[in-house]
Amino acid sequence: MTHTSSRRPEVAAVPCPDYAPESCARAVEQLAALCPALQAIRPGQRVLLKVNLVTGLKPERAGTTHPALVQALCAWLRARGVFVTVGDGPGGAFTKAYLDGVYSLTGMRRAAAESGAALNADFSVKQAEYPEAAVLKRFDYTGWLDGGECIINFCKLKSHGMMGLSCAVKNLFGAIPGLTKPAYHYLYPAYADFADMLIDLNEYFRPVLNLADAVVCMEGNGPTAGTPRHMGLLLAGESPYALDLVAARLIGLSPEQIPTLERACQRGLAPETALEVPLALGDGFPKTDRPESPWARLDAFRIPDFQTPAADAGMEVFLKGQGFLARSGNRIVRDVLAVRPRLNAPQCVGCKRCAGLCPVQAITMQNGKPRIDRTRCIRCFCCQEFCPAGALQAKRSRLGDALLRWVH
Numbered sequence: 482m483t484h485t486s487s488r489r490p491e492v493a494a495v496p497c498p499d500y501a502p503e504s505c506a507r508a509v510e511q512l513a514a515l516c517p518a519l520q521a522i523r524p525g526q527r528v529l530l531k532v533n534l535v536t537g538l539k540p541e542r543a544g545t546t547h548p549a550l551v552q553a554l555c556a557w558l559r560a561r562g563v564f565v566t567v568g569d570g571p572g573g574a575f576t577k578a579y580l581d582g583v584y585s586l587t588g589m590r591r592a593a594a595e596s597g598a599a600l601n602a603d604f605s606v607k608q609a610e611y612p613e614a615a616v617l618k619r620f621d622y623t624g625w626l627d628g629g630e631c632i633i634n635f636c637k638l639k640s641h642g643m644m645g646l647s648c649a650v651k652n653l654f655g656a657i658p659g660l661t662k663p664a665y666h667y668l669y670p671a672y673a674d675f676a677d678m679l680i681d682l683n684e685y686f687r688p689v690l691n692l693a694d695a696v697v698c699m700e701g702n703g704p705t706a707g708t709p710r711h712m713g714l715l716l717a718g719e720s721p722y723a724l725d726l727v728a729a730r731l732i733g734l735s736p737e738q739i740p741t742l743e744r745a746c747q748r749g750l751a752p753e754t755a756l757e758v759p760l761a762l763g764d765g766f767p768k769t770d771r772p773e774s775p776w777a778r779l780d781a782f783r784i785p786d787f788q789t790p791a792a793d794a795g796m797e798v799f800l801k802g803q804g805f806l807a808r809s810g811n812r813i814v815r816d817v818l819a820v821r822p823r824l825n826a827p828q829c830v831g832c833k834r835c836a837g838l839c840p841v842q843a844i845t846m847q848n849g850k851p852r853i854d855r856t857r858c859i860r861c862f863c864c865q866e867f868c869p870a871g872a873l874q875a876k877r878s879r880l881g882d883a884l885l886r887w888v889h
């Protein structure tokens with residue numbers, strides 16, 4: 482596959498065992514030595530550090546970019562005379578009142594204060610025309626992203642109900658103001674179109690560098706209600722697709738299980754497999770019996786049993802390998818195998834948030850609990866993502882799970 486992207490294809494990885502300040506400072510220092518894009522940022526430039534603040538979660542929940550790493554990166558940039566603004570457009574009102582609470586809960590307020598960075602205080606919304614886009618020809622975005630010379634995208638490695646993986650590419654959805662995000666799910670209900678929309682955002686904003694906090698990732702019911710899982714890595718790449726390919730491999734997913742990677746490959750923006758991505762590794766990787774292979778050393782950090790709903794991944798892989806079923810019973814098989822939002826009723830606190838944000842009004846409250854109309858649901862997983870009690874989970878039916886187990 483020929484790359485049409487001009488970004489360097491390498492992905493850099495350095496070990497970072499924990500979020501202790503000295504571990505983070507060492508990891509950032511090592512990473513910077515491997516990333517020409519970081520070294521190219523000049524004193525006096527204004528950098529916008531787009532972190533993942535998906536919703537107001539404490540750092541130990543592993544749903545947001547960890548403030549210790551944000552602080553270490555900001556300190557590295559500030560020491561070189563670079564001005565840094567930290568921000569995001571999480572899933573709520575894009576207002577000072579809402580973001581003030583998110584900055585405090587996620588630890589960003591302290592990280593910024595301790596490193597000399599600023600927190601974004603521009604809550605304007607702008608409109609973009611993007612005729613070259615595959616699908617996103619016109620859109621609203623958070624205006625602060627125009628306020629600097631360059632953007633650094635600093636995401637968290639997580640499982641994701643809809644896209645399988647939340648990492649660099651998905652993080653740019655934060656450019657869309659929080660309360661309008663469901664409308665974009667409504668506009669792009671097909672997973673391939675939604676993936677194209679995310680890729681369009683990445684191509685429009687083109688961060689100079691993408692970093693992934695993979696020290697403690699989130700597995701299971703991600704991206705907000707999953708379980709922390711230690712990996713011990715900090716990753717970076719100029720190409721968000723190359724970075725996500727490497728991240729996916731580290732959590733045991735193949736590119737065809739992730740719509741953004743499949744579409745990026747089809748659009749000529751990414752190679753077909755992670756093994757085609759050149760690696761640059763820092764110090765501290767374990768020695769292997771193949772010292773000449775950086776992949777052998779990075780693979781020591783792989784978590785093959787990482788839990789992810791991987792959305793429809795299992796289904797698509799299954800259908801590709803089952804010609805008869807795929808031809809004869811495609812709709813029925815898809816229906817049985819589809820991952821859907823499922824309610825764990827005892828956990829539900831009846832807040833109605835899911836019903837309020839469903840882009841297709843598929844949720845009605847009955848006896849204080851949500852009821853999902855499967856015929857309307859477009860499986861965007863907004864309800865699962867923003868349920869404050871983690872009561873909705875992205876899951877396949879028991880029959881679907883049994884069918885996949887039987888096939889494998």
Ligand code: SF4
Pocket residue numbers: 824828829830831832833834835836850851867868869870871872873
């Ligand atoms: S958002 Fe969660 S807790 Fe609130 S009503 Fe829906 S399922 Fe229940």
Ligand code: SF4
Pocket residue numbers: 822838839840841842843844853857858859860861862863864865
């Ligand atoms: S019920 Fe949940 S997953 Fe289905 S469309 Fe509504 S918000 Fe999306």
